[in-house]
Amino acid sequence: MFESAEIGHSIDKKTFREAMPKLREALLDLQYDLKEKADFPVLILIHGFDGAGRGETMNLINEWLDPRLIDTVAFAEANDDARARPWMWRYWMQLPTKGRIGMFFGSYYSDALFDRVFARSDRDALDRQIFDILRFERMLTMDGALVLKFWFHLTREQQHKRLKQMEKDPASSWRVTKTDWEHYERYDKIRKSAEHILRLTNTAAAPWVVVDGEDANYRSLTVGNTLLNAIRNRLAQAQGSQAELIDAPPLLAPIDNKLLLDTLQLDQAMDKASYKAELEKLQGRLHRLTRHPRFAQHSLVLAFEGNDAAGKGGSIRRITQALDARRYRVVPIAAPTQEEKAKPWLWRFWRHVPGKGGITIFDRTWYGRVLVERVEGFAKEADWMRAYYEINDFEHQLSENGAVIVKFWLAISKDEQMARFKGREETGFKRFKITEEDWRNRDKWDAYKLAVSDMVDRTSTSKVPWTLVEANNKYYARIKILKTICDALEARLG
Amino acid sequence: MFESAEIGHSIDKKTFREAMPKLREALLDLQYDLKEKADFPVLILIHGFDGAGRGETMNLINEWLDPRLIDTVAFAEANDDARARPWMWRYWMQLPTKGRIGMFFGSYYSDALFDRVFARSDRDALDRQIFDILRFERMLTMDGALVLKFWFHLTREQQHKRLKQMEKDPASSWRVTKTDWEHYERYDKIRKSAEHILRLTNTAAAPWVVVDGEDANYRSLTVGNTLLNAIRNRLAQAQGSQAELIDAPPLLAPIDNKLLLDTLQLDQAMDKASYKAELEKLQGRLHRLTRHPRFAQHSLVLAFEGNDAAGKGGSIRRITQALDARRYRVVPIAAPTQEEKAKPWLWRFWRHVPGKGGITIFDRTWYGRVLVERVEGFAKEADWMRAYYEINDFEHQLSENGAVIVKFWLAISKDEQMARFKGREETGFKRFKITEEDWRNRDKWDAYKLAVSDMVDRTSTSKVPWTLVEANNKYYARIKILKTICDALEARLG
CATH class of the missing domain: 3.40.50.300 (P-loop containing nucleotide triphosphate hydrolases)
Structure with missing residues (x-):
């Protein structure tokens, strides 16, 4: 708050x-x-x-x-x-x-x-x-x-x-x-x-x-x-x-x-060698934590949001590398299907809630309601305003039930984003990753910045806090993310 | 319910x-x-x-x-x-x-x-x-x-x-x-x-x-x-x-x-001699109960509703005769004042809530919202529907705070009401008691009957029940009312 x-x-x-x-x-x-x-x-x-x-x-x-x-x-x-x-x-x-x-x-x-x-x-x-x-x-x-x-x-x-x-x-x-x-x-x-x-x-x-x-x-x-x-x-x-x-x-x-995002130092140093060493250590730690006997009474919900091209996918892969494939599920969130549209808006997230001992990683999340839907006007103001309360209620129910919820906003600078967009357009096998929509979102940079600040203020709580990730350097970002998850799990498993 | x-x-x-x-x-x-x-x-x-x-x-x-x-x-x-x-x-x-x-x-x-x-x-x-x-x-x-x-x-x-x-x-x-x-x-x-x-x-x-x-x-x-x-x-x-x-x-x-009111046997027998004997006994009992040491941790709220000319005033007088004048207050509820209209509708009842050891007798009550205001269309449907919940909430807060709340609906037959109206018109000093409005209300007899049934269904609870009083015979009604109050107090004071 x-x-x-x-x-x-x-x-x-x-x-x-x-x-x-x-x-x-x-x-x-x-x-x-x-x-x-x-x-x-x-x-x-x-x-x-x-x-x-x-x-x-x-x-x-x-x-x-x-x-x-x-x-x-x-x-x-x-x-x-x-x-x-x-x-x-x-x-x-x-x-x-x-x-x-x-x-x-x-x-x-x-x-x-x-x-x-x-x-x-x-x-x-x-x-x-x-x-x-x-x-x-x-x-x-x-x-x-x-x-x-x-x-x-x-x-x-x-x-x-x-x-x-x-x-x-x-x-x-x-x-x-x-x-x-x-x-x-x-x-x-x-x-x-x-x-x-x-x-x-x-x-x-x-x-x-x-x-x-x-x-x-x-x-x-x-x-x-x-x-x-x-x-x-x-x-x-x-x-x-x-x-x-x-x-x-x-x-x-x-x-x-x-705004909150203005206070981030997006450029953080980390070289490849330190990254590799840290990565290995943290992946091992994460693996052990998810096999901890007490984890069977908990679950892990990871929520990834961030600027386009901020490195969500790459970060998620560094996490799943450390996990047993039978235990986790990555859920990419795109526009809702027809069935999903015909239910209350949170339904499509409730359906992926993990059971005890389970891990769900959301690549984009329920926060779309107060980000893209707010900025683009897809949801009425009354509806997205109401969503803050409903989101807190949702996460509170999960947390009370034993879920460890870790939420990330991956932030990159406007220049860094431009460089990455261009890089994607030039690299054949990455071209699918850059769309018209990405360019449109970029035009609304400031509106998103305000929406992100409001989102963090209204949905970051001591039990389910947001972590803002300085992501101009991918190595730094991935290490911060892994470390945050390990710390959160450790704190909860005691 | x-x-x-x-x-x-x-x-x-x-x-x-x-x-x-x-x-x-x-x-x-x-x-x-x-x-x-x-x-x-x-x-x-x-x-x-x-x-x-x-x-x-x-x-x-x-x-x-x-x-x-x-x-x-x-x-x-x-x-x-x-x-x-x-x-x-x-x-x-x-x-x-x-x-x-x-x-x-x-x-x-x-x-x-x-x-x-x-x-x-x-x-x-x-x-x-x-x-x-x-x-x-x-x-x-x-x-x-x-x-x-x-x-x-x-x-x-x-x-x-x-x-x-x-x-x-x-x-x-x-x-x-x-x-x-x-x-x-x-x-x-x-x-x-x-x-x-x-x-x-x-x-x-x-x-x-x-x-x-x-x-x-x-x-x-x-x-x-x-x-x-x-x-x-x-x-x-x-x-x-x-x-x-x-x-x-x-x-x-x-x-x-x-409807609920149809099930009442409005004519109940009680002769004057039994009435006088009972009255004296019950007034004594009520007096003692309100002076009970444990009553200082409670309060008494009496709510009177009923058909016009059903005998609310007479019943209230039989109660106050038994009470210490410094402890009770009779609050007659008429149309809200300008100040009252400018506050949330329950405000004018909240202001008369008695403190510990106090007694407030409401001659007509907050139930006007779901009776006259509903029947006459003074309140919008959404507003009076909402009132059931707000009333239960109000009474629940009083009851949790130690109040004993006793609610009466005094019911007379349409014929009995006509007889009483005529009697009032003929007796000079009672003429002020009969107005144009009373005749108008009489025309809406059936609408009121439905409103009363809904009211009882939606606001009678085990802790704060309604008592329906068969009131064609005033003696019988007064005795039933006094007895109900004494029983309720006794149950609460243990």
């Missing part, structure tokens, strides 16, 4: 000063439209790490918008009145009315998160709370509410730095409390539980927006833009049909145009 | 023979429309008690429709292949393709139900299975599938009789297995777990249809009519917007026109 928020985003002062007045004016106009024309409320939930700018953002929204039309509620510990009633009662009581904006600082998500972090709840209790939340938010969105959920993010190091800074500055030292440091000590536990909660509540109707909290300019413009777009879309759709209302997600490109 | 299915339904041979050919022809036509025009599959789930006609219904559907367009799957114990994969895998594999009808005999619901009945799962594990099911069915319905879930019902006595009959008849004795008798011995546990499962999965998009399984003619026509209506609506809506698709419930009046 947090990948793109950890690559370091910022907006310089000048850009910020230019953008801000226009944004504020647009937001203010929109707010009056909301009051005059809208038959729905807006609910903004503010969550995230201490020091990530939650309070500042609340103040900012109140400053930029007309505060007379905003109801800001900060939830602390439940009082006697609230404790004497069902836990959702106090959130019910503070719901904004139609045409107004309600902003919750802390909410039912804080209860769920900190109950778990401080071991007041076990996993079952947490999942019951999540189910309560899902029903509550479903009720809200079916009733027409626009629900915007922000998670302000910091890495552990950033949080430490930020709290220290605030403590040093006399003007802000009062802001840093004992609780902040208590939470800091539990950073890893908070991050892990938050990821679990965000993943399970990241519905198409009420998705999370994760914001890098370090740079104030970036943070403020991101929140402002997200509000602007979400409310504007929602007002436009209020004239349209209910179907559109149900799935109106605020998925925007980051305002500094810095 | 099972109230209307336990009042005894039947269709005589002549009516059946007349209705059947037309129904079959219509179904067959529809099936070809489905094949030719429809871009969605139909999934029929067959569940219920052994001996309630599940197998016969499957055969019937295959006989009435073109079996070449139906895929019938009977699920038994999971085999090795299935056990090696996530539990939903084998249901994924058997999903019908678009334009076809898939019929599951047993399904994921059987797993959830019998795991619980045979103590292979605890309550948490069951609720996790239910959550898996909800996500699966949400995926199906969002993908366009029409999902029809039938529960064939028998009372314990009917099941016993039926199994005995089948055993005696040499032609059907092979049908009765050891498993049937094992299930029969666990009738109460099955009924209780089934009710829990049905309530939590009775969504607007994929609702349950509970069918009285005793009379074959009634059962067959009910299933046939339900299929006909559901598929016909769904085909019509497929041309319309997605919003309608999502909420297309098959809520039909019973084909023999026999």
Whole structure:
């Protein structure tokens, strides 16, 4: 969930000063439209790490918008009145009315998160709370509410730095409390539980927006833009049909145009001799792991995605060389057959799910739904937005059942791709590997880059993470892939 | 869930023979429309008690429709292949393709139900299975599938009789297995777990249809009519917007026109002397119960609904006479205020939820959503259909929090109501109690009767049951109400 928020985003002062007045004016106009024309409320939930700018953002929204039309509620510990009633009662009581904006600082998500972090709840209790939340938010969105959920993010190091800074500055030292440091000590536990909660509540109707909290300019413009777009879309759709209302997600490109894939160093060094030595070692290790007695209670699912010509096929062959042919299956994913089209879209992947002790390698995967189908418009926005949730659900079911799932995105540069395309065209026996479609995809390079970033943010979880592979050097890529698989298996087989 | 299915339904041979050919022809036509025009599959789930006609219904559907367009799957114990994969895998594999009808005999619901009945799962594990099911069915319905879930019902006595009959008849004795008798011995546990499962999965998009399984003619026509209506609506809506698709419930009046309210003996005897004696005793008992030390960890929510002039106010006064004025609150529910209208519809009830030790008496309730708002068309069908689920969710949250909820429907006959209306018009100080609206409601007597039956079927649960009160005799009604409240409190306070 947090990948793109950890690559370091910022907006310089000048850009910020230019953008801000226009944004504020647009937001203010929109707010009056909301009051005059809208038959729905807006609910903004503010969550995230201490020091990530939650309070500042609340103040900012109140400053930029007309505060007379905003109801800001900060939830602390439940009082006697609230404790004497069902836990959702106090959130019910503070719901904004139609045409107004309600902003919750802390909410039912804080209860769920900190109950778990401080071991007041076990996993079952947490999942019951999540189910309560899902029903509550479903009720809200079916009733027409626009629900915007922000998670302000910091890495552990950033949080430490930020709290220290605030403590040093006399003007802000009062802001840093004992609780902040208590939470800091539990950073890893908070991050892990938050990821679990965000993943399970990241519905198409009420998705999370994760914001890098370090740079104030970036943070403020991101929140402002997200509000602007979400409310504007929602007002436009209020004239349209209910179907559109149900799935109106605020998925925007980051305002500094810095995407996850931009942070990769695609050229990585590895010479042939080291490659051969490493390859042999890793293939042996992989072979032994898949013959480990405990592997019979697990299975292995490998998912390969990447730029065209990034080397998926070659990598897969280096894996299968290490495997017993009776145990694995490589499933190349092309356009769905007629039968597959007549079933729910995930059916064609469910049918290849391996049993215990089995290995399935997918050459392209279910992620086509949020890559090619999104970029090419083959799936409606509501459908591919919904797919993130369905994919997480799918992988969660496999993982709960014992599957080790390893997902790779193989990334090459645009230049490297051109060189490989030309090479394929020139080598007779490789000519079949380059098609018109490859050239068309290349034209949509930037759209794919955004889709990949969103995909990783919304479907990389601690149990089923994405691995981004720098693949300009094939040797390096293959070794990284094999090593990642071996490590994942080893971790699971204990 | 099972109230209307336990009042005894039947269709005589002549009516059946007349209705059947037309129904079959219509179904067959529809099936070809489905094949030719429809871009969605139909999934029929067959569940219920052994001996309630599940197998016969499957055969019937295959006989009435073109079996070449139906895929019938009977699920038994999971085999090795299935056990090696996530539990939903084998249901994924058997999903019908678009334009076809898939019929599951047993399904994921059987797993959830019998795991619980045979103590292979605890309550948490069951609720996790239910959550898996909800996500699966949400995926199906969002993908366009029409999902029809039938529960064939028998009372314990009917099941016993039926199994005995089948055993005696040499032609059907092979049908009765050891498993049937094992299930029969666990009738109460099955009924209780089934009710829990049905309530939590009775969504607007994929609702349950509970069918009285005793009379074959009634059962067959009910299933046939339900299929006909559901598929016909769904085909019509497929041309319309997605919003309608999502909420297309098959809520039909019973084909023999026999409604739950028809089974009440509205005239019940009670003379004034017995009434006074009983009243005093019960008021004392109620008073003591609400002062019981353990009541401080609970609360009491009384919900009063009923025909106009059925005596709600008088009954409520007999209750409050027994209560400490500082502990209770009577909330009369009229049309929502402007503020209330600007919140989600349940908000105005949530705000009156009592804390621990508190008592709230609602004179008319949240059930207005599925009564007056349904009958008068104030709420759209999709909205009031959704309300059953939201109401169950609401009451479940209160009950989990310790509330004892007692719900009354006060029923009087049409004649008795006329007499009371006239009486009110003639008695000066009671004239305010009779309005134009009361006369209008009276004109919709039958529509209300159907709405009440549906309401009870869909919202009466073992923890929060409805009590139907025969109220032509006010004395009898008041005593029954007081006694029901005392019994419910006593049961909960242990």
